[in-house]
Each structure stands twice: as structure tokens, then as C-alpha cells.
Amino acid sequence: xxxxxxxxxxxxxxxxxxxxxxxxxxxxxxxxxxxxxxxxxxxxxxxxxxxxxxxxxxxxxxxxxxxxxxxxxxxxxxxxxxxxxxxxxxxxxxxxxxxxxxxxxxxxxxxxxxxxxxxxxxxxxxxxxxxxxxxxxxxxxxxxxxxxxxxxxxxxxxxxxxxxxxxxxxxxxxxxxxxxxxxxxxxxxxxxxxxxxxxxxxxxxxxxxxxxxxxxxxxxxxxxxxxxxxxxxxxxxxxxxxxxxxxxxxxxxxxxxxxxxxxxxxxxxxxxxxxxxxxxxxxxxxxxxxxxxxxxxxxxxxxxxxxxxxxxxxxxxxxxxxxxxxxxxxxxxxxxxxxxxxxxxxxxxxxxxxxxxxxxxxxxxxxxxxxxxxxxxxxxxxxxxxxxxxxxxxxxxxxxxxxxxxxxxxxxxxxxxxxxxxxxxxxxxxxxxxxxxxxxxxxxxxxxxxxxxxxxxxxxxxxxxxxxxxxxxxxxxxxxxxxxxxxxxxxxxxxxxxxxxxxxxxxxx
Ligand code: NAD
Numbered sequence: 001x002x003x004x005x006x007x008x009x010x011x012x013x014x015x016x017x018x019x020x021x022x023x024x025x026x027x028x029x030x031x032x033x034x035x036x037x038x039x040x041x042x043x044x045x046x047x048x049x050x051x052x053x054x055x056x057x058x059x060x061x062x063x064x065x066x067x068x069x070x071x072x073x074x075x076x077x078x079x080x081x082x083x084x085x086x087x088x089x090x091x092x093x094x095x096x097x098x099x100x101x102x103x104x105x106x107x108x109x110x111x112x113x114x115x116x117x118x119x120x121x122x123x124x125x126x127x128x129x130x131x132x133x134x135x136x137x138x139x140x141x142x143x144x145x146x147x148x149x150x151x152x153x154x155x156x157x158x159x160x161x162x163x164x165x166x167x168x169x170x171x172x173x174x175x176x177x178x179x180x181x182x183x184x185x186x187x188x189x190x191x192x193x194x195x196x197x198x199x200x201x202x203x204x205x206x207x208x209x210x211x212x213x214x215x216x217x218x219x220x221x222x223x224x225x226x227x228x229x230x231x232x233x234x235x236x237x238x239x240x241x242x243x244x245x246x247x248x249x250x251x252x253x254x255x256x257x258x259x260x261x262x263x264x265x266x267x268x269x270x271x272x273x274x275x276x277x278x279x280x281x282x283x284x285x286x287x288x289x290x291x292x293x294x295x296x297x298x299x300x301x302x303x304x305x306x307x308x309x310x311x312x313x314x315x316x317x318x319x320x321x322x323x324x325x326x327x328x329x330x331x332x333x334x335x336x337x338x339x340x341x342x343x344x345x346x347x348x349x350x351x352x353x354x355x356x357x358x359x360x361x362x363x364x365x366x367x368x369x370x371x372x373x374x375x376x377x378x379x380x381x382x383x384x385x386x387x388x389x390x391x392x393x394x395x396x397x398x399x400x401x402x403x404x405x406x407x408x409x410x411x412x413x414x415x416x417x418x419x420x421x422x423x424x425x426x427x428x429x430x431x432x433x434x435x436x437x438x439x440x441x442x443x444x445x446x447x448x449x450x451x452x453x454x455x456x457x458x459x460x461x462x463x464x465x466x467x468x469x470x471x472x473x474x475x476x477x478x479x480x481x482x483x484x485x486x487x488x489x490x491x492x493x494x495x496x497x498x499x500x501x502x503x504x505x506x507x508x509x
Contacts, residue, residue: 012339020191075305126154128205231438236389315364
């Protein structure tokens with residue numbers, strides 16, 4: 001059993017240490033979660049929602065205090081913590097407060113004529129114990145939103161926060177305790193990747209994983225051993241395409257925010273910026289000026305520190321590789337401050353796809369910019385990646401925007417906007433290609449934590465059906481006629497054939 005050191009990444013201050021959850025305690029937590037599931041899953045939805053509304057009110061009343069803890073844990077700017085961790089979480093809760101009943105209501109499904117006399121519908125049932133394994137970049141909302149979605153449906157939840165943001169893990173535990181959530185319905189498992197592995201070995205009924213592609217593959221392989229369903233929300237290398245006819249001021253402001261918010265540690269950050277050649281020089285200058293105006297490590301800073309020392313190393317490795325291959329740094333490019341993990345927002349030109357900075361997830365405050373000549377070239381460059389999380393297209397020509405959007409290989413596309421899809425709680429969120437499997441948020445956010453059970457009901461007063469034993473030649477003929485009647489060109493059945501068909505359907509023997 002290991003110990004996690006808690007360090008404020010902005011100052012390097014040591015905040016304490018936290019013991020990892022032991023293997024025995026994980027097993028116990030699973031047993032308790034299974035018991036809790038039986039009670040929680042059987043509550044009426046309205047009672048579960050009462051608990052969840054109380055949780056929302058608690059988060060709202062303690063918004064600044066919660067945000068401050070996340071800031072201490074991650075080094076992000078307080079405003080960003082309020083916007084992206086607190087506001088987003090309560091907005092999602094509110095969305096489900098309004099919509100869960102209709103999303104989870106049994107849905108009638110049309111019954112085809114071949115099944116005449118029956119009724120068909122779908123019911124949504126909780127899966128059991130859901131393991132939510134979350135990362136450090138938005139440690140509150142990326143644990144809370146999937147956990148709450150799973151809870152709404154009636155699942156019990158085991159949350160395994162990132163070992164890089166342990167304070168937030170403790171905070172989440174405290175929030176559920178303070179709200180008086182029923183015992184063991186939500187439990188927090190503290191620790192690193194070995195603890196995450198043990199959690200999977202304890203066989204939850206569903207895994208919701210957010211993290212890197214490399215870990216996602218391991219999680220999926222481990223889950224496959226027990227056939228546990230997984231949702232994977234993984235990394236990105238998101239392109240932003242700026243056409244010459246775009247509102248360049250809006251696009252430049254968006255590029256800078258999209259690349260540097262949360263110190264670039266956002267799965268759907270702008271990691272590659274493609275600009276049409278005719279406005280390239282102008283646009284690069286606009287981006288550079290706006291980047292140089294950003295304030296760092298001041299009382300009112302725009303860009304916080306990075307969170308994870310290893311991530312800062314990756315940023316430097318990508319920059320070194322790019323420089324060696326001919327890239328030019330226009331501004332930034334260095335660590336700042338003395339003790340923390342601050343890195344200057346960095347703009348880079350003369351880049352190409354042979355560089356790691358254009359092909360691998362950098363996950364830091366770096367914005368490489370590259371020109372393109374044609375729409376086709378922009379699309380080709382944008383799709384030249386194994387990732388497919390988010391993307392943005394900038395043009396005043398709506399037709400062109402829709403045309404390009406249709407060809408971008410990504411789970412989310414913004415037009416004249418950046419990263420914002422995630423903020424609409426009604427839109428499903430997730431990636432394609434290496435960026436993930438599955439969707440959450442919106443109705444999918446509840447349905448992905450459900451077993452969708454198909455039901456069909458017959459009045460039960462007929463002794464035999466057309467497809468049941470004993471088989472006969474008349475039955476074979478009837479099925480043949482039925483195929484022609486329903487799926488062929490027309491109604492060319494003789495009276496005899498029609499009669500036989502009716503007899504087969506109505507037969508009661
Ligand atoms: P990570 O993969 O290192 O860790 C994520 C979580 O998984 C942590 O809790 C970690 O302890 C756990 N873990 C790691 N290996 C495991 C294993 N084999 N079995 C079980 N658990 C394991 O990722 P990170 O560095 O914490 O987060 C950054 C990554 O997450 C980036 O790639 C980023 O793009 C991605 N991310 C994606 C989204 C999204 O919604 N698609 C959102 C945020 C972050």
C-alpha cells in the first residue's frame with residue numbers, strides 16, 4: 001500500500017500525504033457497494049433526485065471553497081475552477097433534475113404486423129456498481145459528472161480519482177458525506193494506477209474511464225478479462241481551421257483561449273492551428289500579440305501553473321523535437337517562476353506533421369500554427385491524426401462550414417466557436433478513433449449507465465403461434481406468402497394463399 005504526496009503545483013508547497021486504499025479495502029468497498037446498490041437502485045427516481053438536488057445546493061453554497069481546493073490541487077486559475085469544475089457540474093445536475101424522468105421513462109416501440117397482438121417497449125435498469133476512474137486535469141467535474149449520471153440511474157459508484165490530484169479526491173468524498181448521501185452508495189478509492197487495476201479486478205459492472213490513450217487501452221484489456229463494459233474518454237490533438245473569410249479577431253481570441261486555458265491541459269484544447277495562407281501572417285501576428293498579453297503567476301493571472309511535473313517534461317520534449325526539426329518559437333517556450341510548474345504560453349510556427357508537437361498530444365500551453373492553401377488540404381491536415389475528439393472551423397460561409405464539418409473525423413465539431421460543445425449538457429460528448437469509445441452527457445449520459453431491457457408482451461390467450469412446432473407444409477407456404485406480401489412488390493396472393501395465411505396466424509391448437 002503506497003502513500004501519495006500532496007503538493008501544490010503552483011508553489012511546490014507540500015500539503016501532506018494520503019494513504020492509498022488497500023486491496024482488502026477495495027474488496028470491502030465492492031461488497032458494501034453491492035449492498036448499497038440494492039437499496040439505492042430500488043428507490044423511486046424522485047427520491048434519488050432529492051439526494052442529488054441536495055448535492056447541487058451544497059456545491060452551489062460552497063462553490064468558492066470547493067474551487068479553492070481544486071486550485072490548490074491543480075494550480076489552475078480560480079475563475080477557471082469556478083467555470084469548468086463547479087458551474088459545469090451544477091449545470092449538469094440541473095439538466096438531469098429536469099430531464100431524468102423523461103429520459104428514463106419506459107419507451108414504447110412500434111410492434112410490426114408480423115408480431116400482431118403484442119406490445120413492445122424498452123425499460124432502463126441500473127447496471128450495479130460503476131467504477132469511475134478519472135484524471136487530474138479537471139479532477140472535480142470529470143469524476144462528478146459521470147458519477148452523478150450513474151447515480152441518477154440507480155447505480156452505486158466507486159470513484160478512483162487521479163493520484164496527481166488527491167486533494168480533490170478527498171474533497172469529493174467530503175462533499176458526499178456532508179450532503180448525507182446514503183451510506184456506501186458513493187465511495188472514493190484513493191491511489192494510483194495499481195489501485196485502479198485492483199478496482200477493475202474487483203469486477204465492477206461498468207467502468208467509466210477518462211484518461212490517456214495508453215491507460216485506456218490497458219483498462220479495456222483488463223475489463224475484457226471479465227467482459228465488463230467500458231466507456232473510454234481519452235486524449236485529443238484537436239485541430240482549429242481558420243479560413244480567410246473568418247472573423248479573425250474572434251478566431252484569434254478563441255485560439256489563444258482554446259490553447260492556453262487550464263495551461264493547455266484540456267483534452268479538447270486547440271493543439272493544432274491551421275490558417276489559410278492569404279491571412280496567415282496577419283493571423284499569426286494577432287495570436288502572438290494576444291499570447292504575449294496574457295498574465296502569469298500574478299494576483300489576477302490568466303494562465304495558471306501546470307499540474308503534473310511529467311506533463312511539463314513532455315511539453316519540453318515536444319518543443320525540443322520541433323525546434324530540432326526546424327520550428328521557430330515566436331513567444332514563450334520557457335519555465336517561469338521558481339518553485340511551481342509554470343510554463344510560458346508558447347506560439348510556434350514553421351511546424352509540420354513530422355514533429356511530435358503536431359502528431360502527439362502535448363497537453364500543455366503550446367500553440368503550433370501551420371498554413372494551408374485549399375479546403376481539401378485543411379481537411380486532410382485536420383484528419384491526419386489517430387485522434388478525433390474535438391475540432392473547430394472558422395468561416396463566415398455557413399455552407400462551407402457545414403461541408404467541412406461533415407468531413408472532419410471527430411466526435412465534436414464547433415463552428416466559429418471553440419471547445420464549447422462540452423458545456424451544453426444536452427449534447428452527447430465523446431471521441432472517435434483513439435479519442436474514445438462511448439458517449440456521456442445528454443440523454444446518452446444516463447443511458448450509458450443503464451441496461452436497456454427489451455420487453456414484449458402477449459395477452460397470452462392463444463395456444464400456438466405461426467412459428468412454433470409442429471412445422472407443416474402449410475406453415476412453410478404461409479411464411480413464404482407473408483414474405484411476398486410484406487416485403488415484395490405487391491399483393492399478388494390468390495384467395496387460397498390469403499386464406500392459408502390467415503388460418504396460420506389465427507390457429508389456436
Ligand atoms: P492517465 O491515463 O495517466 O490516468 C487517468 C486515471 O486512470 C488516473 O486515475 C490513473 O490513476 C488511472 N489509471 C492509469 N492507468 C490505469 C490502469 N492501467 N488501470 C486502471 N486505472 C489506471 O491520464 P491523466 O494523465 O490522469 O489524464 C490526462 C489524459 O486524460 C490526457 O490524455 C487527456 O487528453 C485525457 N482526458 C480526456 C478527457 C475526455 O473527456 N476525452 C478529459 C480529460 C482528460
